[in-house]
Amino acid sequence: MKKITQRIPFPSFLKHKQPVKKPGLPPGTLHFVGKQKLDEVTIKLCDYDTEQLGEYDLHKIDDSKPYLDSPSKTWLNICGLHDVDKLKEIWNYFELHPLVQEDIIHTSQRPKIEQYPNHLFFVLRMISVSEGEELNVEQVSIVLGKNYVLSFQEDDIPIFEPVLHRLRSAAPRLRKSGPDYLAYALVDTIVDHYFKILEHIGDEIEILEDKILEDFDNSIPERIHALRRKLIFFRKSIWPMRDNLNMLLRDESPFIDEGQKIYFRDVNDHLVQIIDGLENYRDMVIGMLDMYMSQVSNKMNEVMKVLTIIATIFIPLTFIAGVYGMNFENMPELKWNWAYPALWVIMITVTAGMIYFFKRKNWI
DSSP states (O other), rough: OHHHHHHOOHHHHHHHHOOOOOOOTTTTTOOOOOOOOOSEEEEEEEEEEEEEEEEEEESSSGGGGGHHHHSSSEEEEOOOOOOHHHHHHHHHHHTOOOOHHHHHHBOOOOOEEOOSSSSSEEEEEEEEOOOSSOOEEEEEEEEHHHHHHHEEEEEEEEEEHHHHHHHHOOOOOHSSSOOOHHHHHHHHHHHHHHHHHHHHHHHHHHHHHHHHHHOOOOTHHHHHHHHHHHHHHHHHHHHHHHHHHHHHHOOTTTTTTTTGGGHHHHHHHHHHHOOOHHHHHHHHHHHHHHHHHHHHHHHHHHHHHHHHHHHHHHHHHHHHHHHSSSSSSOGGGOOTTHHHHHHHHHHHHHHHHHHHHHHHHTTT
C-alpha cells in the first residue's frame, strides 16, 4: 500500500462556516443563510393519480393552480434557495407559516418535524457520496399539505429520482395513496442514503485499521480525528430526526393517516439501526487511536531495546579499554608481545558471549 505522508485536509463539508443572520431580527425574517449552488430557482411539478402521471417544468407558481384544484396529488420540487423573492411567491401561494419560510432558507437548521395549522414541516439533512469519495451535504425541507407535497433543495442533485422512477412505473401503493405516503417516500429515500454513508465510513475504518497494522505513518492520528469529526457530524444529522419521528408517531396529525404511520415507523427503525452502527463505529475509531498509540509505544520499546542491548555490550568493552588506557608505568601486560592481539580476543569473546546470552533469553 502506498505510504501517505501529506497533511490530511479537514473534511470539506465541515470546513466552511455558515454565515449567520444578524442578531435581534424578528421571527420570520427572511435572510438566506447558505451558499448559492444554482444560477436560478427551478420548479418541477409532478401531478399523478392511479390513472395518469404528468411532469412539468414551471416558470411561475400560478401555473400549478389547475393541478392543485384537481383531485389528483401534486408534488412540487423546488431546487435553489438563494432567490428569496421567487421563493416568497411560492410560500405566499401555499400560505406557509413565516417560521417555515425562515427555516427553509436557513440551511444550517437542526433536523426536525413541526406541525402547523395548514401543513406539516420536515427538515432533513441529505448526505451523499460523490464520485470523488467526497461527502455532499445539503438541507432538504418538505412541506406536507392536504393534497400536495413541497420539497426544497439547495442543489439540483437528483436525490429523489428513485421516487420518480416508482411513479413512472405506476407503483400501485404510491400512485394510489395520498400525499402523506409521498412524503414518507421522500423521507425514506433520504434515510436510505444514510446506509451508503455508513458503508462508506465502514470502508474508511477498515482501510485505516490495515494502515495502522501495516506501517508507521505520522498522518494516521490526523486521519483518525477527521474520521471522528465525520462521525460526530453524521450523528448530529440523524439523532434529532429519530426523536421527532417518535413524537410524530405518538401524536395524532391531520396530515398523516393512521394507516400510513406504520411506514414512518419503518423509517424510524432504519434510523435506530443507523445510529447503532454509528455508535459501534465511534467505539472502533476510539479503539483505533488506542491501537495507534500502542503501535507507537511498541515501536519505541523496540528501539529502546536495541539501544539498551548495544549499550550493555559496550559496557565491559569500555571497562577493559578504560583499564588499559590508564597511564601507569608498572603495567606488565603492556610490555607483552601478544598483549594487543590477546586484548582483541578477550573483547571479541566477551561480545560473542553476551550476544549468545541475549539470544538464549530471546531478547534479540
